[in-house]
Amino acid sequence: MDIVALMAFLSPCLPFLMKVGEKSAESAASKIGEDAWNKAKKIWEKLQPQVEAKEDAKIAAQQLAGKPENEKRKALFQEELEILLQENPSLAEAIAQILKEDSSNCHSGSGVTQNVTGRQNQTIGTVSGGQVFGVFGGQVFNDSKGNITFSSPLNQGDASEIPPPASPATNNQQNVKTILILAANPKGTSQLRLSEEVREIQSGLKRTHRQDAFTLQQQWAVRSRDVYQALLDSKPQIVHFSGHGSGEEGLVLENDAGQTQLVSTEALFNLFQLFGQQIECVVLNACYSEVQAKAIAKHIPYVIGMNKAVGDKAAIEFAIGFYEAIASGQSIEFAYKLGCTAIQMAGIPEHLTPVIERKIA
Secondary structure (H helix, E strand, O other): OOHHHHHHHHHHHHHHHOOOOOHHHHOHHHHHOHHHHHHHHHHHHHHHHHHHHOHHHHHHHHHHHHOOOOHHHHHHHHHHHHHHHHHOHHHHHHHHHHHHHHHHOOOOOOOOEEEEEOOOOOEEEEEEOOEEEOOOOOEEEEEEOOEEEEEOOOOEEEEOOOOOOOOOOOHHHHHOEEEEEEEOOOOOOOOOOHHHHHHHHHHHHHHOOOHHHEEEEEEOOOEHHHHHHHHHHHOOOEEEEEOEEOHHHOEEEEOOOOOEEEEOHHHHHHHHHHOOOOOOEEEEEOOOOHHHHHHHOOOOOEEEEEOOOOOHHHHHHHHHHHHHHHHOOOOHHHHHHHHHHHHHHOOOOOOOOEEEEEOOO
């Protein structure tokens, strides 16, 4: 599921969710919108028992509820959520479904959205074809053909006759590249340090001066249909798979029960053929994935796979080096070489394991 989207929704609601039953929480619906509040409660009803049962997650949630805009506290709670949802695939699926249901209920009109901000430049809503949805921290009093008046404790102002922009995205938005991370660690397979790998990728992007040039999307406990759905939804330029590989048999994903489901090389070949005009690079950070890399490279400019078994530490070091180079504006070729060098510099004798395949024009 998209942990970033979940955090973006949950963070501003958390102060109220942690006080459910108290008088102060009863005003949450009027502050963040009744639909948003009801959805937040549904998600929290599923998450709360798991969060309460894990001391680190409980503390992180309490700290974030105290300061929901604090980036460090957000990152800490997100890390705990990632681990929790990775360990509970069925829970992740249930929450993803709630998020999806909410999106399907939003009438987007022409599909063009525009942020609405108050004096302190805090987004309190979005406008799409005259409709308002996703309002946080403000209350919509009027909604008619783009005419909006709103109020909140932190912002007061109005947006009147807001026309849709001439184009759906600015030049800066068009230049932003999406990295899609797909992770799978089915029941009965050896446990991988996937959350650590993803956390290090996130940290690497943040350390550069070009972090705004990338957006990171994540899908955990992926099943076969999750893969193509994520490609359709995220429209990524870089796809990163983290999990197990099985050589000629394919990549290891999950089924609905969280058990192993192999996806064949032929199926991956056909899938990426459909997205060849969009994706620039695929990274298969999985054991014995060279065979899939060779097949996918028939359609994708650059594909990185592993020519034998790769250890957790080597996989993480490669990811750190690769994405720090990418975020710094280096080419994929350079990033691949730096990833291999990062393994070697860490004293791990696996720097020849990653291999890069290139599309032949």
